[in-house]
Amino acid sequence: MSDVLSFASLFASSFLSATLLPGSSEVVLAALLLAEKSQPWLLILIATIGNSLGGLTNVILGRLLPQRESSRWQRKALAWLQRFGPAALLLSWLPAIGDLLCLLAGWLRLSWGPVIFFLxxxxxxxxxxxxxxxxxGITWWHN
Structure with missing residues (x-):
């Protein structure tokens, strides 16, 4: 697989993993690291950019949602997000919960700067x- 295709696959997987669509960006990253396709810092950067853009897509979608009454679990998540503010987006990587946090951050119209930073x-x-x-794991395995 060419470097460009490897990078594109990692970016796409990372982007999709941050949306409501299923993805496995960690597996793709680990596979590329094991295959020594590039410098680890570059692979981490590509995965981070893709996943962050996917998360920001959820924030934008949240901003498009009308602000009306929500369910009990949404109110709990909303109260938690209001309590911790944009810093709660440090957990935006968590499956399902992270998607909801990003949507709610947009729905609450939290400031872009802190949202982008913490996400x-x-x-x-x-x-x-x-x-x-x-x-x-590679080092341990070889020892």
């Missing part, structure tokens, strides 16, 4: 952990 930081930390775990 991107959370996504980057997740991919950094996956990369370190993958690369440490």
């Amino acid at each position: 991107c930081l959370g996504k980057a930390l997740r991919y950094l952990v996956v990369a370190v775990a993958t690369l440490q």
Whole structure:
């Protein structure tokens, strides 16, 4: 697989994983790390950018939603997000919950700057952990 195709696959998988569509960006990242397709920092960066843009897509969708009464679990999530503010988006990488947090951040019309910062930081930390775990696993296996 060419580098361009590898990067495009990682970006697409990362973007889709951040939306309500299913994805497996961690697996793609680990596979590319194991195949030594590129420098780990570049793969982490590509995955982070793709996943962050997918998360921001959810924020934008949340801004398009009308503000009306919601269900009990949505109210709980909303209260939690209002309590912690944009910093709650550090957890935007979590399956299902992260999608909801991004939608609610948009629905609440939280400030763009902090939303982008915490969302991107959370996504980057997740991919950094996956990369370190993958690369440490290789080192452990070879010893």
